[in-house]
Amino acid sequence: MTHQNEIHGILAEYETVDGIMHAAEQVRDSGFRHWDCHTPFPVHGLDDAMDVKPTILPWIVLAGGITGLVAGMLMQWWMNAVDYPYVISGKPDWSIPANIPVAFETTVLFSAFAALFGMFILNKLPQWYNPLFRKERFSRATSDRFFVVIEAKDAQFDPKKTAEFLTSTGASAVELVDVPDEPTSPPFGFKAVAAIMTALVLLPPAMIAASRSSTTEETRFHLVPNMDFQQKFKAQTAPLGLENHPLFADGTATLKPIDGTIAQGDLGKSDPSNAAYSGLRDGKPVTEFPKGVVIDEAALENGREQYNIYCATCHGDSGKGDGMVARRAASIGQTWMVTNLLDERIVEQTPGKVFETITKGINTMPGYAAQMSAANRWDVILYLKALQKAQAAK
Amino acid sequence: MAKAELTQLDVEAIYPANLIEGDPSFTQVTQEVAGITEWPKPPRAWYIAFAIALTLLGILGACLTYLVVTGVGVWGNNQPVAWGWPIVNFVFWVGIGHAGTLISAVLFLFRQDWRTSINRFAEAMTIFAVACAGLFPAVHVGRIWFAYWLFPIPNQMSMWPNFRSPLLWDVFAVSTYATVSLLFWYMGMIPDLATIRDRANTKIRRMAYGVFSLGWSGSNRHWHRYERAYLLLAALATPLVLSVHSVVSFDFAVAQTPGWHTTIFPPYFVAGAVFSGFAMVVTLMVPARQFFGLKHIVTMRHLENMNKVILTTGMIVGYAYMTEFFMAWYSGNQYEAFAFVNRAFGPYAWAYWTMVSCNVLFPQLFWFRKLRRNLWVMYPIVLLVNVGMWFERFVITVTSLSRDFVPSSWQYFKPTAIDMLTFLGSFGLFATLFLLFVRFLPMIAVAEVKTVLPTAHAHGHKKEEGE
Numbered sequence: 001m002t003h004q005n006e007i008h009g010i011l012a013e014y015e016t017v018d019g020i021m022h023a024a025e026q027v028r029d030s031g032f033r034h035w036d037c038h039t040p041f042p043v044h045g046l047d048d049a050m051d052v053k054p055t056i057l058p059w060i061v062l063a064g065g066i067t068g069l070v071a072g073m074l075m076q077w078w079m080n081a082v083d084y085p086y087v088i089s090g091k092p093d094w095s096i097p098a099n100i101p102v103a104f105e106t107t108v109l110f111s112a113f114a115a116l117f118g119m120f121i122l123n124k125l126p127q128w129y130n131p132l133f134r135k136e137r138f139s140r141a142t143s144d145r146f147f148v149v150i151e152a153k154d155a156q157f158d159p160k161k162t163a164e165f166l167t168s169t170g171a172s173a174v175e176l177v178d179v180p181d182e183p184t185s186p187p188f189g190f191k192a193v194a195a196i197m198t199a200l201v202l203l204p205p206a207m208i209a210a211s212r213s214s215t216t217e218e219t220r221f222h223l224v225p226n227m228d229f230q231q232k233f234k235a236q237t238a239p240l241g242l243e244n245h246p247l248f249a250d251g252t253a254t255l256k257p258i259d260g261t262i263a264q265g266d267l268g269k270s271d272p273s274n275a276a277y278s279g280l281r282d283g284k285p286v287t288e289f290p291k292g293v294v295i296d297e298a299a300l301e302n303g304r305e306q307y308n309i310y311c312a313t314c315h316g317d318s319g320k321g322d323g324m325v326a327r328r329a330a331s332i333g334q335t336w337m338v339t340n341l342l343d344e345r346i347v348e349q350t351p352g353k354v355f356e357t358i359t360k361g362i363n364t365m366p367g368y369a370a371q372m373s374a375a376n377r378w379d380v381i382l383y384l385k386a387l388q389k390a391q392a393a394k
Numbered sequence: 395m396a397k398a399e400l401t402q403l404d405v406e407a408i409y410p411a412n413l414i415e416g417d418p419s420f421t422q423v424t425q426e427v428a429g430i431t432e433w434p435k436p437p438r439a440w441y442i443a444f445a446i447a448l449t450l451l452g453i454l455g456a457c458l459t460y461l462v463v464t465g466v467g468v469w470g471n472n473q474p475v476a477w478g479w480p481i482v483n484f485v486f487w488v489g490i491g492h493a494g495t496l497i498s499a500v501l502f503l504f505r506q507d508w509r510t511s512i513n514r515f516a517e518a519m520t521i522f523a524v525a526c527a528g529l530f531p532a533v534h535v536g537r538i539w540f541a542y543w544l545f546p547i548p549n550q551m552s553m554w555p556n557f558r559s560p561l562l563w564d565v566f567a568v569s570t571y572a573t574v575s576l577l578f579w580y581m582g583m584i585p586d587l588a589t590i591r592d593r594a595n596t597k598i599r600r601m602a603y604g605v606f607s608l609g610w611s612g613s614n615r616h617w618h619r620y621e622r623a624y625l626l627l628a629a630l631a632t633p634l635v636l637s638v639h640s641v642v643s644f645d646f647a648v649a650q651t652p653g654w655h656t657t658i659f660p661p662y663f664v665a666g667a668v669f670s671g672f673a674m675v676v677t678l679m680v681p682a683r684q685f686f687g688l689k690h691i692v693t694m695r696h697l698e699n700m701n702k703v704i705l706t707t708g709m710i711v712g713y714a715y716m717t718e719f720f721m722a723w724y725s726g727n728q729y730e731a732f733a734f735v736n737r738a739f740g741p742y743a744w745a746y747w748t749m750v751s752c753n754v755l756f757p758q759l760f761w762f763r764k765l766r767r768n769l770w771v772m773y774p775i776v777l778l779v780n781v782g783m784w785f786e787r788f789v790i791t792v793t794s795l796s797r798d799f800v801p802s803s804w805q806y807f808k809p810t811a812i813d814m815l816t817f818l819g820s821f822g823l824f825a826t827l828f829l830l831f832v833r834f835l836p837m838i839a840v841a842e843v844k845t846v847l848p849t850a851h852a853h854g855h856k857k858e859e860g861e
Binding site: 016017018021024036037038039040041042043044045046047050052055057058061075076079080083084086088089091095098099101102104105106108109111112113115116118119120122123125126127128129130132133138139140141142143144147190212223224 | 419420421424428462463465537539546550552553554555556557558559560562563566567570573574577578581585588589591592593601604605608609610611612613614615616617618619620621622623626627630631633634637641644841842844845849850851852
């Protein structure tokens, strides 16, 4: 057994399907363990003749499929119901029926990967180097000849006896396969090409990662300028690039209302003595809620809603001046202060004074006349008064 | 009928002839199929076709460049038909891409051995058709550099796609389908690539085919797992192929537009897809078998079988057309009823009747055995089916959108020259890939064809049993 290192095994060639089938049965019955058949196509019945055990591949694929299903479901749940929930056509954030198609696709995708790559792994592919490939005659294994190979590492292997045995099974040729001392390595050019290709593939992700994790002072690069600066008509401004084609004489795409136009519900505005709109009596802020402002539970409820929409972002739900914007300002070290509306000074302010603040704004607080109707502003004041009373009671 | 004499046709009907004509040996099959990739020069027709394909591909490139730098306004898409040709073309190509997997997977599960001669070819066609299909939605998004928003990729906006939208299901369905088809196709090709590797007489060929055949040695232990993997992939691809066009149909059916919002859409779309896919396989197969001398491997019987599938699915499609009308009337919904009357008799009546005649009327000729086995009859018919199926998608997409609920917003859709050239160009992409495939890859599954030869079975031959 001095040849052990050099010999890979013995190769026997057969010309027909029947030939390999009989040979395989005999090799199996003789108790060899490290051996194989090589055929140009899957020969049916050969698995039995060789006693090949059923593969575990189906279980791998099942595992792949389950993983795909769970991953698909979790992905949709996390992305749409947890990390970034948003209402779309009133559909629930997370509902099985809507999430079935994608989960189905991920199930199939993962199973398919498991089937292909599972097969590769179990078959130890790719295996570009194989001592059998050095044999001229073996090149017909993928075309029209059938081979049995008994490997030298088999306990029963003996170069002479095994060769004789294979000849007796009806082989048309029997040949010793040796392993060269120096394993043939792929040519240099091959490695170079592989290295360059790998580098090229990795380049784009590397560039994306680099630009993601850095900031730049340079202005944005406009790949397709007229997508970024579209030539379109806007309501109040002259269209970019279309200055010479105004729809109307002033260059805008909509006409301004003619003088004296009054929006629906704003009829009272035209009368300066109407305190419900101006909040003034004789040029001074009113001290009480003016006539025409309804004070009831519905108004209070509306005031609460309006306050939460327009005021709470800065002044906070309770009016203490700790709204989201105020907290954010504090967290980034801004000295911007939002007034605490429960402060004695504000509690003592007349409704007219607060109305003026909301209407016109004060210092860094903007006016809300454009966004809130006068009626809504009074309702907010009503709610604010209630809020101040409620907080004071505590 | 005094004497019961069997004609040749009867015999064939009773004992199906060998799938491969002329009883070739394994050696011959290898030589005839793998040998094609070794021809020093392809046939002249290949060069002509390739020149045309490259020209069209160039047109596609030019149109897309123009589109990207200018914007989607270069197309006819506008309100109310915002889904114009790009979506029509997308559905058209995806549909064609159904035949491959159907032939490889569904016919495999049904043990239709005749598929071995055409599956590789059809799978390749599938992949190239899906590539063309994927192109259209990608460029249709307008700012194509944002097309990655379609995928759940973490981004600077901390936003995720909306998984409750059929359009997103579509992204998953089509990309999964493309991936799985590619895996299936590649895996099927590994043993054949090894065959070409082992025949290679130049170093470059040996390396190129060697790398991709992964060192396949035909080991029976490998074949065992390989066949299992193949079966599993077929079992996975079968529901997948049905899901893809169902999901594509959801793009329409989930919307409330009259003429779209029907439950018949998924099966109707799938049947249409198979129909158009088989028509395309025949369209490509007829010249390919002619020019590459494969007429005994892809026999008239194969073509006939495909024509039978075309006849069947064509009638399913025709039945769906009728059902749609019935449902429109039976629903009692005036918008739905109008949508269909408008389809058949409105401004797009020309398109509707083109579709009906190409898809339903002409394939009826395939009832006749003589006609479905005649190349001069089948070729025009399959070409008409290709045309008809494009029109089907056009009719569905455009008629419903151009006239929906509010008459004041009705518009007649007109494509632009860029629309047409882009579509024409997509054939260039398809044909270029295809011609490269037939030149460099085994266009018939060599190993699989060998398994259906009589000599592939141990102990006795099929033929002897038949005689």
